[in-house]
Amino acid sequence: MIAASEPRQRPLDARLLVLDRKGKIVHLPRADLVDFLEPSDLVIANDAATLPASFAGFHEPTGARIEVRLAGRRSLANDDVTRFTAVVFGAGDFHTRTEDRPLPPRLVAGDRLVLGPLIATVEATLEHPRLVALCFAGSPDAIWEGLARHGRPVQYAHVPTPLALGDVWTPIAAGPVAFEPPSAGFVLDWRNLAAMRARGIEFATITHAAGLSSTGDAELDARLPFDEPYAIPQATLAAIRRAKRQRRRIVAIGTTVVRALEHAALRHGSVRAGNGIATQRIGPRTRLRVVDAIVSGAHEPGSSHHELLRAFLDDRTLRRVTDALIAHGYRTHEFGDSVLIARQAANTARHRSNSRIALATPLHV
């Protein structure tokens, strides 16, 4: 697949691969997405706005240049902005592929990092020379201002021009809690949302602090995704319960929505409203309790996003999808093309026979 290198959220030529429940593949202009949803669908998106989570600065003890990428936080609370986990790179910026970035100087607890107007202290290293727990000095107001003024959106070498914050906020972006954009949401615009409403398709949101998609370090990448806090509003829970009761499909816009909803349903078998921290990985052995279909990017095999699709499809079907994406020149990464994948009938039947929780079990008839 080709990397999408232009930071345009909704290019006119964006494409959509649709895999229906019976395994049939169709290629469409992505602008037609709403036509390929079902009138009874409940569409759920992640409304997280994206923090400018990349900070250029230096390691005070050595004076060495570094880049800090914020990667995690323990909650979504707006005044809880003192402590983050972060990935630290040596000198350089996004123009260099993350795989080729040098290590930072050796970081030890107590080291101060000077990041523009922000001062962060390393509280601990987290079993990897690049991964640290950070503590920012100052009041929440001062930290928010420092983040807003000095931070840049996290970006990768496949997009050569510097991104502005507006480039990575989806049209529905609300609370600034994500570290990278929940980019499946780039498909949404207000015209689409109005078209959904006109077709009777219900729309709801969750907030999920999407984390880094890559660090360039194989050992760290194997630990992705990190723990991600999320919040499910009461209104969204009510919509999910209605949809389940009426046996309507739930369509997740993006992998973060799948992760949040499925995590929220893990303990009780059905979704609960409120705050949680998604810690699970989703893959071939995951039994999906909530989500029936997903809109996602055209992800390359090996990524955690691609792995997540294995919960929806058997490997042979996923291979067919991947082959079709390659054969048709789909663009990958956050500004790339999209897929709409319905959980396969075979998978559903297996899931259904295994499940005793009627409310949480979607039925495709």
Next chain:
Amino acid sequence: MNNGKSIASHDLLRGLRVAITGGTSGLGLALVREMASRRAHVAFVARNRERVTAVALESPGTHGIVGDVSRKEEIHPIAMQILGRLGGIDVLVNSASSLGPTPLALLGDTECEDFELALATNVLGPFRLTKALLGALTASAREGRAAVVLNVSSDAAISAYPGWGAYGTSKAALHHMSRIWHEELANEGVRFLSADPGDMDTPLHTLAVPDADPVTLKRPAVAATEFADLIAAAIARPTATDALSAHATLARNVEAGTT
């Protein structure tokens, strides 16, 4: 303030997350004080750091944000700080305004750059900030909270006053934009208000009409009370479609109060 209606509308704003631009001067400053006194959670935006710090100190619990809404590159950092500090937004008041040329000038004498400044501050700024906050406003509406945008208009948006060309044109555009936003977002549950506070004793008015007798002008605190009541009335109304029809009447009422 002593009648039952005002007390009820006081309560309607309690706990709401309110952002106000132009919050260190004139009507914007009066609105920061009024909203804070009604126990709203307030974030305000203004360009001058010293004044932002002073206003935040004077109204404890409010969050001051240094930023210039006329500059495109500052909009998302401003929006992010509003959302970060308030944890979302229920009410946005676009109050920051520029006269364009000062002293006021006939259109034929107006420099393009001064005209552009009026448009950037009074039209593009509110457009961009509203757009950046739209996701949060609609999220608020979906969760059953309020979602209101109040754009500060002027009688110069309607009447053609010689000498007020840049300002009047920009305010006319803002007023019309408010009406279109309202039509487009009624189904999303976001209500738009456009209202004229009347001629007030503010630094902006002094710039425009230096020899005006302050006694003939409305105090900004009075206009702020009226605007807070206007927002409370919009919130009390059950549906956005109702707010649409109410919009003109309420705006007229505010204007009527000034004459």
